[in-house]
Amino acid sequence: MHTLDAYTGIEGTASLAKETVPANENQAFTHVRATVNQTLATKKYALADASKSDGTVAIQEEANGQSRVIGTMSQGNLCYILADAEKDWIYVESGDVRGFVSKEAVQTGDEVKAQVEAAGEGAYQTATELIAPEDNRALYYSYASVKLGTPGNAIRQAMLDFAAQFIGNPYVWGGTSLTEGADCSGFVQQIYKTFGYNLPRVAEDQSQYGTKIPVEDAQPGDLIFYAKDGYVHHVVMYAGDGKTIEAANEDQGIISGTVYIPEAVWATRILEENYNLEGTDVNEQNATAEQYGDSIGEYTIDYYCSCETCRAKASKVKATGTPVVEGQTIAVDPDEIPYGTKVIIDGHVFTAEDYDTSGKEKHISIYVNEHETAQKLNEKKAEVHLVK
Structure with a gap:
């Protein structure tokens, strides 16, 4: 676990981009490639160099100059390099704006590091936000942040919040549309796809994806499978406290339901791959x-x-x-x-x-x-x- 010193950065002395969605409610912060542990990214400083432009440095939504501009930096604004430092387009964070800047539009290196450390981060302005976080696709490229990362259960909560939006929509056999209609496996497939996971199409195949765990160990966001006569026939997303979000049937549609224990045979954990599979000694008597x-x-x-x-x-x-x-x-x-x-x-x-x-x-x-x-x-x- 990292020990973090009290933060005394730029917030008190410099204006920051306005946050319209809290980080723990922002799906972009919980994308599959984003950190889900409480970590702090190494701060790699860069300063905007607008000498070759019209006085501003554009932060792009994608790694090219034709994509949408989601923020701008003025000459000397501070940003942090999160990834792709050696590429033509560098992935950066400045204030609450994340995106790509041309390598030629920033100054980096030991001299910049020494300059920022000598003056203090609070001496620098950061990017101006042009696109709200929830509309900024560049956030989905996040590997980490210079800020405290999102707790591990936030990705689960973000997934449940996203899935809950579709409660009340229709059940359609063979469907995969969250709005026009989906069946049980089509529903969870599309929810997970939004967060970067490609699940198989049908429940039986989905039950073979990820790490199988006991139903009683399921956490919110895990999948629970129902079987009868030895065959998997239904899948639900566990929402905690015995609740589910699922595409139930044609009569009920997509609902908030409860786990049907008589047919709930196992759960699968896809969001984490560190579940303990060591098991126990087969000769150990553990039944009460x-x-x-x-x-x-x-x-x-x-x-x-x-x-x-x-x-x-x-x-x-x-x-x-x-x-x-x-x-x-x-x-x-x-x-x-x-x-x-x-x-x-x-x-x-x-x-x-x-x-x-x-x-x-x-x-x-x-x-x-x-x-x-x-x-x-x-x-x-x-x-x-x-x-x-």
Whole structure:
């Protein structure tokens, strides 16, 4: 974690561009390439050089001189280089204006750094805003900011706020329009696309995208999938506190709903890739007495890993597409135990996530990380309980 000194910069002595949308409500600050951690970008100073122009330096919306001018700097105005310092068009931030300036229109280097540090940032004016932040596409190119970054949950909140705008719009089977109508997977696909993520088109394929996590671990913005008889048939965006935003059906349209627990089998996390997939020891008894539900009988228990030997042995075992996790994943015929069902085996809670077509009746394979572990844990019989 970075330790930040008290900020004593230019706000008190120099005028800044007027902020029309707070940073935590500005989708541009939470684009996929923007920082989502509380970090401070290294300050790389640059000063506007308007000697080759009409007295102002244009800040462009795109990296070319034909794009829209979203702000201007006068001679000697201060900006910070955020990216592309060696390119012909440099990505900069000045006040609350972000965009591209021609490399020839700014002065950089050690002399500029020494000059700014000697005079203090407060001695310099910054850019004049011409386009409101919410209309400035250049903000979507942000890699970081010289200001405190947006907290990690802000991208989630921005996504939910964006999705909520379309509540009340129609459900259309096969549709992908947020205004004219979308089905469940088309709706979440377009929401995520707005934030830079390209999801597959249908719910079944979307359920294989990202990192699979338990439904109870879902955070706002994560996707929750519903399955019945072993097949994924619906996807919702989790909104927190048991709520959803989803394209429900033709009667209801796009709604704010609640998670339908009986069919909610797993969630996927796309916004973060740091979810812990280490799992737990398969022999660890982690089930509580209160979790034991009905017994579904005695099953033959086998073990497998992802090596060629195990995969050859179970060549027809088909994963759901979600990551297999030791101490969590079991493979089973979904006609016997549907995907997402939690069961207790030898006091340990597992989740049905792989498809076992070994042909053996009442057969479960448990995933482990190491082949040695799979060999060591010989085939055995065990009573299987559903988790309440």
